[in-house]
Amino acid sequence: LMPNPRTINFARAVKEAGRGRKHLLLGNGFGMAWDTEFASYGSLRKTAMNQTSTTIRGLLKEFPGRDFESVMRSLGRVRRILAVYGVKSQKVRERVARDIRRLPRVLTDALLCNHPERPEKIEDSEYKFCSKFLSKFATVFTVNYDLLLYWVEEERRKNGGEGLDDGFRGSDPDWKVWERQPGQQLFFLHGALHLSDRTGVVRKRKSQGG
16 A cells, blocks of 8 residues: 555546546446435435335444445355354344345335436536546446436437447347447446346346436
């Protein structure tokens, strides 16, 4: 680790990167820049606490400063620890396994509750700002589940731009299927609300204006 890391602003970072290909990794700061109450872990946790089971609420209280993925990893460690200590109670092991499966759904439900209902909730000026920002990068990786980046890309295409190639292809009016593309530019690393994985086939739901 650098003893005294230097902090620079975005414009300086782009300038120092030179003319080569630039790559971007987006986290939940992208959504929080639009609305801090929308994508922050604290906001999602608060929403989830109001709509989930007693056990899940207890877990979220026990790990107040962590994200949902950290809680899931902790549960995975609990399952392994139970095995080490020889805890043979099938009921306990099943409860842990059930909550590991349930947590992603809890996160999705909380995100849906906080999520803007339609693309029109975002101002044209905000779309233009995001489009200009993203145009500086050859490749974009995101760990976000929400639809904001997807909507920005759809808006870019609607306004005559090419947008970033996310690898999805197909003639189906409702769904497109992901195919490995050498020129893919956009990667949803953790999946997203508009993506579906069925029997190993990743599909993207075509935007219908919402």
